[in-house]
Amino acid sequence: MSQAANLRERTVVIRPAIESDLVAINDIYNHYVLHSTCTYQEAPEPIEDRRQWLHRHGERHPVIVAEMGGCVVGWGSLSPYHARSAYRRTVENSVYVHHQHHRQGIGALILGDLIVRARHLGHHALIAGIDAEQIASMALHARFHFKKVGHFKQVGFKYDRWLDVIYIELMLDNSLNDRPPARQGAPSA
Numbered sequence: 640m641s642q643a644a645n646l647r648e649r650t651v652v653i654r655p656a657i658e659s660d661l662v663a664i665n666d667i668y669n670h671y672v673l674h675s676t677c678t679y680q681e682a683p684e685p686i687e688d689r690r691q692w693l694h695r696h697g698e699r700h701p702v703i704v705a706e707m708g709g710c711v712v713g714w715g716s717l718s719p720y721h722a723r724s725a726y727r728r729t730v731e732n733s734v735y736v737h738h739q740h741h742r743q744g745i746g747a748l749i750l751g752d753l754i755v756r757a758r759h760l761g762h763h764a765l766i767a768g769i770d771a772e773q774i775a776s777m778a779l780h781a782r783f784h785f786k787k788v789g790h791f792k793q794v795g796f797k798y799d800r801w802l803d804v805i806y807i808e809l810m811l812d813n814s815l816n817d818r819p820p821a822r823q824g825a826p827s828a
């Protein structure tokens with residue numbers, strides 16, 4: 640599945656990530672590791688760890704990229720929310736847009752695409768944990784009707800200060816029917 644959108648006369652293609660995107664994905668992310676509280680990671684992600692992360696994301700947990708003019712300018716992913724089996728239809732999303740390409744509609748394209756994929760894959764609940772200072776991320780998710788479900792106080796400590804995390808959730812499917820999901824790698828029971 641891939642989609643293209645024309646943002647202010649520039650075509651942005653959303654497509655599944657492949658191995659050759661890893662350096663761009665990691666560079667985009669590591670900027671925020673070093674300069675932002677949007678991730679609580681404090682040391683840059685090594686490329687080998689990023690490679691393993693991509694391989695861990697199977698069919699039910701896609702990684703996508705936004706490509707503009709041949710460059711990866713953002714990425715998003717759906718990750719298992721928890722390894723225990725009864726959480727199998729709950730996923731956590733991540734969205735990162737290159738810091739020089741903010742406010743061009745790329746984050747909205749990525750998140751919109753992730754929501755569509757999550758629905759198609761039969762996931763039921765989509766969760767995001769967002770640092771309380773991240774106005775942009777909160778506003779982006781609010782646009783897609785995520786609702787606040789929790790506020791954890793002072794669970795992070797970065798740049799010499801305590802940080803709060805706000806949990807937000809989007810219900811993807813109102814059915815009570817827990818259709819058996821496609822078999823996946825063996826999570827612990």
Ligand SMILES: CC(C)(COP(=O)(O)OP(=O)(O)OC[C@H]1O[C@@H](n2cnc3c(N)ncnc32)[C@H](O)[C@@H]1OP(=O)(O)O)[C@@H](O)C(=O)NCCC(=O)NCCS
Pocket residue numbers: 671677732733734735736737740741742743744745746747748767768769773774775776778779780782
């Ligand atoms: C959050 C982030 C992904 C938004 O990406 P983006 O491409 O700049 O967002 P978009 O241009 O698609 O904006 C979509 C909407 O989000 C909201 N938004 C985005 N940035 C905002 C900001 N700085 N302040 C207020 N609202 C903002 C607006 O409602 C915006 O719609 P509008 O431009 O029509 O007003 C980007 O700022 C980012 O990568 N931040 C660092 C990483 C991060 O926090 N990721 C989320 C962790 S899951």
